[in-house]
Amino acid sequence: MRYLEVIKLLIISLGIKLISCFRNIPSNDIDSFIRLSALRSYSKLGFFRFFQLFINPISSIRYFEFDFVRRNIPVKRISSILDISSPRGFGIFLSHKYPRLEYHMINPDKSDIEETKILTAAFNSNLKVRTENALNLPYKSRSYDTVISISVIEHIVGKGDTKAIKEMWRVIKPGGRLILTTHIMRKRRIEYRVQDHYNLSVRKKRKYFFQRIYSPESLTERLIKPLGVQPKLIEIIEEKKAGWFDEYIQRWIKLELEETVFDPWFIMTKFKHINNFQEVNNLGVIGLVFEKPCD
Numbered sequence: 001m002r003y004l005e006v007i008k009l010l011i012i013s014l015g016i017k018l019i020s021c022f023r024n025i026p027s028n029d030i031d032s033f034i035r036l037s038a039l040r041s042y043s044k045l046g047f048f049r050f051f052q053l054f055i056n057p058i059s060s061i062r063y064f065e066f067d068f069v070r071r072n073i074p075v076k077r078i079s080s081i082l083d084i085s086s087p088r089g090f091g092i093f094l095s096h097k098y099p100r101l102e103y104h105m106i107n108p109d110k111s112d113i114e115e116t117k118i119l120t121a122a123f124n125s126n127l128k129v130r131t132e133n134a135l136n137l138p139y140k141s142r143s144y145d146t147v148i149s150i151s152v153i154e155h156i157v158g159k160g161d162t163k164a165i166k167e168m169w170r171v172i173k174p175g176g177r178l179i180l181t182t183h184i185m186r187k188r189r190i191e192y193r194v195q196d197h198y199n200l201s202v203r204k205k206r207k208y209f210f211q212r213i214y215s216p217e218s219l220t221e222r223l224i225k226p227l228g229v230q231p232k233l234i235e236i237i238e239e240k241k242a243g244w245f246d247e248y249i250q251r252w253i254k255l256e257l258e259e260t261v262f263d264p265w266f267i268m269t270k271f272k273h274i275n276n277f278q279e280v281n282n283l284g285v286i287g288l289v290f291e292k293p294c295d
Contacts, residue, residue, distance in 0.1 A: 009257055009258070013261050016261070016264050019264075025063060025267060026063050026064055028063075028264075030058065030089065031058050033093045034053060035053070036122075037089075037092060037119045038054045041118050041119055045115070055261050056257060058264075059260065060263040060270075061151075062151070063263070063264065063267040064237050064271070064287075065151060065181040065287065068235055068287035069181065070094065072179050072233065073094070073177070073179065075098050078145035079100070079102055080104070080143075080144045080146070081094070081101055081148060082105075082139070082147045082171060083103065083148050083149070084148070084149035084168060085107050085149065085152045086105070086150035087151075089119075090150060091105050092116070092125050095120075095125045095126050096123045096125045096127075099125075101126070103126060104144075105129040106131070106132035107129060108133050113131060134160075134164040135156070135163050137167045137171055139171045140171070142170075144173065145172075145176045146172070146177045148178075148179045149179075149180040150181050151181055151183070151285075153223065159222075161212070161223065162222050162226050165222075165227065172292045178227075178288075178289070178290040179287070179288070179289050180223075181285055182285070182286060184219060184236065184284055185215065185280065185281070185282060186215060186216075186280055187215055188212065188217075189212070189213050190209070190213075193210040213283065214286075216277040216278075219286070224288075229293065231290055232289045234286060234287070234289075235287045236273065236276075236284055236285070236286045237285055238271065238272060238280065238281065238284025239270060239282045239284060240271060240282075242281070242282045243282075245270075248266070
């Protein structure tokens, strides 16, 4: 990356950051925290990875997702959280802010764990991370107050999403919460990519399974009905213009930081809140909160 390109991206990023502060966008404090953790970890990350995290600390829709999950964790009355492979910045932030919490994160991608440990060390966070699989959690039933998972369930191939959510539910204590986010749109679809982004996927016709996007009906069948309870809370955002997010992904793949540097601006301007399943049309993100009944 050339010197002038670095300066240009830095100016754009800091300019949008100022606008974000003025407009008080969701998760702006987490954005600041991740930038600072990247700065503190510079010597171990190297310039390019540091610069990526500093310029683009949170991907577009994660601003909504981080805020939704954070708002619905009852931190004052719990002592333990199990995080199922959420983007690392959220867990590092929360475990640092609430050091009394027992915060465990699992991640099946071994290559991802080393960087998580580097960023965690920047704040002496009490986050504990280990390589495990959500389909077979190595924890006793009813052992965690809260289980969270941010945009993970849609990446689990086959019927694994239903199996994983049952496993998450199993390890939650009675009265505890399951909080998750995933993609949704009116008509479900499955996406494949030419690369195996998480080193976990199944190849099909020279491409790898990447994710499913749920319809309201498929989400109900695969994620809600297996739990036997209705969500306590649902929040949804969707793109204002149909097809915008798909176009954004293509620009992201081609332009990388030149596109994603605008992510805070996109969450401010390209999405809208909708009230319920019946209003879902365009591609969006849904946040769900479930509470496990007491015996």
